[in-house]
Amino acid sequence: MLERFYSMLGADIGIDLGTANTLVYLRDHGIIINEPSVVALNQKTNRVVAVGSDAKQMLGRTPGHVVAIRPLVDGVISDFEVTEEMLAHFIGKAVKLSKKNGRPRVVIGVPSGITNVETRAVRDAAVNAGAREVYIVEEPMAAAIGIRLPVQDPVGSMVIDIGGGTTDIAVISLGGIVNSKNLKVAGDRFNNDIISYIRDEFKILIGERTAENVKIAIGSATKPKEPMEAAIRGRDLLTGLPREVIVTDADIREALAPSIQVLLDSTKEVLETTPPEILSDIMNRGIVIVGGGALIYGLADLLAQTLKFPVAVADDPLTAVARGTGIVVENLEQYREVLIEHDNELPPR
Numbered sequence: 001m002l003e004r005f006y007s008m009l010g011a012d013i014g015i016d017l018g019t020a021n022t023l024v025y026l027r028d029h030g031i032i033i034n035e036p037s038v039v040a041l042n043q044k045t046n047r048v049v050a051v052g053s054d055a056k057q058m059l060g061r062t063p064g065h066v067v068a069i070r071p072l073v074d075g076v077i078s079d080f081e082v083t084e085e086m087l088a089h090f091i092g093k094a095v096k097l098s099k100k101n102g103r104p105r106v107v108i109g110v111p112s113g114i115t116n117v118e119t120r121a122v123r124d125a126a127v128n129a130g131a132r133e134v135y136i137v138e139e140p141m142a143a144a145i146g147i148r149l150p151v152q153d154p155v156g157s158m159v160i161d162i163g164g165g166t167t168d169i170a171v172i173s174l175g176g177i178v179n180s181k182n183l184k185v186a187g188d189r190f191n192n193d194i195i196s197y198i199r200d201e202f203k204i205l206i207g208e209r210t211a212e213n214v215k216i217a218i219g220s221a222t223k224p225k226e227p228m229e230a231a232i233r234g235r236d237l238l239t240g241l242p243r244e245v246i247v248t249d250a251d252i253r254e255a256l257a258p259s260i261q262v263l264l265d266s267t268k269e270v271l272e273t274t275p276p277e278i279l280s281d282i283m284n285r286g287i288v289i290v291g292g293g294a295l296i297y298g299l300a301d302l303l304a305q306t307l308k309f310p311v312a313v314a315d316d317p318l319t320a321v322a323r324g325t326g327i328v329v330e331n332l333e334q335y336r337e338v339l340i341e342h343d344n345e346l347p348p349r
């Protein structure tokens with residue numbers, strides 16, 4: 001009897017709608033989906049052929065009329081319909097797993113600095129995808145909650161979220177974002193930096209996947225204790241034939257240096273415009289970096305040396321936002337103030 005009553009309520013779902021990866025948290029289950037934000041589209045029929053990991057598998061292996069799209073590539077919804085289909089796909093999976101019949105309640109993390117129009121687009125996409133109630137939280141806030149920073153206390157915290165398309169730098173206090181900056185220098189830019197560097201220095205053209213693999217394998221912001229190298233294969237620009245070269249950690253560090261400098265300068269700018277009391281809290285408590293880019297070797301150290309602030313990489317930085325959206329959806333009343341916009345009435349539970 002009671003069981004039937006509960007099954008009528010919808011599932012509680014938290015979603016990190018990232019530019020590179022979408023993660024879904026389901027109450028009582030934890031993170032159940034962690035897949036690339038990629039959709040494969042048949043251009044002849046305009047139908048979605050695959051979503052997530054299945055779609056990424058198809059990248060570069062499809063017949064001409066099937067294209068793989070990253071609908072959120074710059075942290076904004078570049079393709080509304082495709083985003084909606086992707087959300088519908090992931091929400092559908094979560095609902096099925098929850099075994100609940102009602103329409104779900106969804107908390108979605110979006111990049112900070114998203115416009116009202118884009119926020120509405122995300123909300124509408126989730127409603128069209130079947131959500132009964134949709135709550136939006138800015139990703140750096142969700143990340144801070146996910147890593148258990150005291151976001152609602154009268155104390156300043158600072159989070160840098162380095163994702164695929166965008167980096168969010170945010171200062172948080174009393175349940176709100178006090179100061180922030182959103183920039184398009186993040187993982188994708190690092191990959192492009194590597195492609196350009198290898199083209200200019202080695203006269204070889206490499207693909208995005210290769211660049212990303214090299215970045216993850218030997219990318220660094222400071223000199224590692226042991227030298228590292230990787231063999232990469234690309235197309236020789238002179239002969240047009242495949243050629244393999246060995247690149248070192250120093251090569252990749254040089255390739256990434258200008259973009260990393262932009263991250264340093266932007267963080268400095270945010271600090272410079274942060275009120276002194278909060279600055280002193282951040283000085284005491286340190287800056288935390290999250291997102292896939294936080295895993296670049298030496299980045300936290302370089303930030304700490306340059307800014308003269310303590311800097312740490314969060315545990316499991318790629319899931320921080322998703323964990324945060326999960327905490328919010330499970331404690332909606334408590335976290336009401338951190339939501340960007342809430343025209344839904346919270347029903348009694």
Ligand code: ADP
Pocket residue numbers: 017018019020021022162163164165166186187188212215216219290291292293294295296297317318
């Ligand atoms: P988003 O939130 O925008 O979806 P994520 O936080 O999921 O982005 O991070 C994805 C980015 O992190 C990608 O650009 C990926 O290449 C990068 N990344 C993942 N792991 C590593 C690593 N170990 N070192 C450097 N970059 C990484």
Ligand code: MG
Pocket residue numbers: 016018019139161163164291321
């Ligand atoms: Mg993210």
